[in-house]
Amino acid sequence: MSDDTTHSDIYDRITSEAPSHLDVTEVQYEGPELVIYTETPREFAEDGDLLGDIARSLRKRVTIRPAPGTQSSPTEAETTIREIVPDDAQIQDLEFYPTIGEVLIEAKKPGLVIGRRGGTLREITQQVGWNAEVVRTPPIESSTVDNVRNFLTQERGERREFLKQVGEQIHGSPRKDVEWVRVTTLGCCREVGRASFVLHTPNTRVLIDCGDKPGAEGEVPYLHAPEAMPLTDIDAVVLTHAHLDHSALLPLLFKYGYNGPIYTTEPTRDLMGLLQLDYLSVASKEGRSPPYSSEQVRQAIMHTIPVEYGDVTDIAPDIKLTMHNAGHILGSASAHFHVGDGFHNVVFSGDVHYEPTRLFNGAVNDFPRAETMIMESTYGRRGDFQTDTAKSEANVHQIIHETYKKDGITVIPAFAVGRSQELMLVLEEAMREGDLPTMPVYLDGMIREATAIHTAYPEYLRDGLRQRILHEDENPFIAEQFRQVDGGQEMREEIASGEPCVILSTSGMVTGGPIMSWLELLGPNPNNTLLFVGYQAAGTLGRRIQSGHTEIPMEGRSGRANHLTLAFRIESVSGFSGHADRAGLKKYVKEMNPRPETILCVHGDEQATDQLSSALYQQYNVRTYSPKNLETFRFP
């Protein structure tokens, strides 16, 4: 790495590259970004290419901030901004932050605030001297999104200090030659659950994911492995997506003293907050003492540095991170690490869906270089193929219709995040097009809130869907038949004894949450149906029921254990998984160009990882492994 990363050198380079009439007062790192303070923000904003030129030349992300005292007053500025921005943008709120010279504009149509190629934003800065940042008002109100935004606003001071520290760490010089890259498996090898890895170089250690294991309380990732210890010295954490088997134990790191950044997408940050708080509340409802408190969830959010798909971000002196759409759930990403100066590239696929779904574009598998890949294998077994979507949807229609005709209720256990929204789209379309009679679809648990978060980040959804959400009258998620179960147990009892309907309820693997009440209320009636549409991990109650157990233990009202006999119809329809099936996983690898030299097959039970590993080795001539937990691989 060249010397231009030191502070004074970079100051010199910028002042020499910027035209002389532009006044640079200070440069400073904030997280991965280089911030340039100027007395002449208006002039900087005028030259549309200048910023890009500087960024390309330094190979860094660059932001301009007005030096203090160069801006219009907030009152004047607000008037000007409202004049510049077209009314259609529907500005909801304006907040000024004098310490960083920034104005936050919340609007229903942020695109109109930004303008073509950022023209409107630049005009704002030229006119008022304030730097404008834009966020979207979610089409469905989301308390999570609100809370996260408010919390971050409130903690801006602390956060700025944090970003400055991180920035200095990232842009230091690496002390040692990058003569190796190592990956340590801390979890999710030959099993599904507790995803966690360490990526290390002689200079840097990055933790990727830190999940729990559904159905196996207490089986956490091997964070005590010497390769991960001490956790306080880890340089960065990267989160591929918000599901708890990847994110549940991130806040624990802060309890153990970790104080560094979490890199992930913005929607993943919000979803992770939602799911982690729910994780705590489920634990305390079940009388377990959760391993951390909501304070650590806030810490995790405070320490998150959002990255967008495709942005190349320095996260350490010798590592650049790029996250790419993984097609699995909202904000889900594959994490590409470029290590050293062209030394080696490692991709963690995260959970992937290679073909597009109703919700998301298919996973990106087009990396400039990727010598090593750590790849999920959930459906890696021979024979793990999924019905095609049209057939799956027809099956779902038929099962619900049959239940409806018997005056029964169909209850579908679903992850709040991902499959629920996919099913909502399926049901909305079927009812709209007459393939199913219109009937109430009740959302129980966090499904509605998770759906609201989806609408706050439409740019992460599939192209056509995005447009529909942004036009209120076409937004499928606010169709009239979707109803929130917000009246507790009493409301559930009413629904259960009422008209035919569909219920989507968490948890997706029947390991707790409102689905337990639904089993009790609907299970004894043979006219009802329990419909599985997602993967049921080994050890979960969902898996037990799916494989034919109809006598299940239930906590009685008195608190004593008793048994429940399930008499309702039990069905499973595949094809709605957020995971690629075996054919999808193979195609994902087959169509990579260039293909990795080495693939570690993880995140699948032993048969799945073994059989996928063999298939990829034999068919694509890639060196493959099916690692165990607690192993360390060295690359190249």
Add this chain to the structure above:
Amino acid sequence: MSDDTTHSDIYDRITSEAPSHLDVTEVQYEGPELVIYTETPREFAEDGDLLGDIARSLRKRVTIRPAPGTQSSPTEAETTIREIVPDDAQIQDLEFYPTIGEVLIEAKKPGLVIGRRGGTLREITQQVGWNAEVVRTPPIESSTVDNVRNFLTQERGERREFLKQVGEQIHGSPRKDVEWVRVTTLGCCREVGRASFVLHTPNTRVLIDCGDKPGAEGEVPYLHAPEAMPLTDIDAVVLTHAHLDHSALLPLLFKYGYNGPIYTTEPTRDLMGLLQLDYLSVASKEGRSPPYSSEQVRQAIMHTIPVEYGDVTDIAPDIKLTMHNAGHILGSASAHFHVGDGFHNVVFSGDVHYEPTRLFNGAVNDFPRAETMIMESTYGRRGDFQTDTAKSEANVHQIIHETYKKDGITVIPAFAVGRSQELMLVLEEAMREGDLPTMPVYLDGMIREATAIHTAYPEYLRDGLRQRILHEDENPFIAEQFRQVDGGQEMREEIASGEPCVILSTSGMVTGGPIMSWLELLGPNPNNTLLFVGYQAAGTLGRRIQSGHTEIPMEGRSGRANHLTLAFRIESVSGFSGHADRAGLKKYVKEMNPRPETILCVHGDEQATDQLSSALYQQYNVRTYSPKNLETFRFP
């Protein structure tokens, strides 16, 4: 592990198992041994089976010591001992250690002091109350053996404290379940040199070997890997043999604060001391600053706990170590680790020679259980076969004879330890039987001292050889033609300009030492011969010369670099290696019963480890790997 490992429990068990007239005053752990103090040592000694019964019942190594005040005075005792022991034993020295109630008897024939099944020793204890320990007077005086023995005598107090501490650590209860065993490669993977591994369980970390890399100054094992850090917390070190590529950096551990035991055989302890001190002296002669000082070599010796081939020794609450003859050099061993209570067994082969040689019995490959083996691969390449010994010896005879007939001198670079003694036996026999004219064989460097150490431990030599050494007139190592080069450069010049002779000189890979002078003195004369009989590692001058480079850089007298042109005949004869060849390595595995499930092929260059790994996998259906340095494997 049962509760009987706590101190008071074990005291109770022993007092209950010993007949009531035997008085046990105290029990104490000293290293892996349980020491029983008694007021009635004579009575204990009378019952020949009692000690064995207690040891078997506790599954521990047990020693009896007289409680203070129960023994005859040293003067009385000495008289009695000399009466009991037959004169043929040739007692050289008696030393009494009142604090531990022990008398050390040095004799030329220790077997006669011990007596049949230990009868004479027991009689001594019965008569005088002192516990007798016997050592052999080396048939050739060895300053190393003397120094080590004197040093340990002098440090007995400190050593006792050390053993007590180690004992308490070993016999504690394991805190965690042994749910995994891991092996981390710190060196010697896809390369020869810097052998070092970590074996870890949830409770314990053991370092196996810690060598340097010949021909690559500064390439030390990856001791900074998190799996090895902090070095101060390592529980035990095991050394397979004394060669510097396995032992050179052990003293460094003590510099870094390690304070625990080194388990190895007694001859390895002495040889390692010799070689490490030489390592320091070579470094300082070459103007490099050695990484540690002789003080740390002494520390290493002080912390060595000797184990004998076949003895099962507790080295941690969850690990038992057994060392077995590896056939490579004096005291060389394969290290067998029994982990947990039958949980898993790992063998580190160390360097092995599977067929017997003139010096040693062949390597042991008969382990009750060995699921995983870490195996050397020095000659693992396809085509790495060695000429059979008879042919090799005939070649050596012929080359020396041809040189002799041209009035030339044959110089053989050889490791001081191992090949030198093998060649001495070959030359002694050839001259005795008339296959070669008798001529002087000069030993330069540490060869004579290393030979003396061999004669101090004849029980580690091949059966027939042992007997010959113990009868002075048949001891091949003291044959009249062997002469020490003890007159420095002047003597070398005289020899070089004198009669035909053979010179064995260190270093074995021509990386320094007196061989450099011999190149200068003998190299320009085409009537002389340079004869390689051992492996020349990549990067060494030996390898360069062997592969045809005859222009070699030399430090001139003035200190300036200049070049030397080698005009003498250059020959290589294989078949004298201390390493099994490819066929030997395969046979070693083939004849194991049961065979390991997994073999890691290490200690060989990349082709060697790859090709051996493939061959073992294909032919014996074993899961094999050719690891890189810095990888961690988990078993089972």
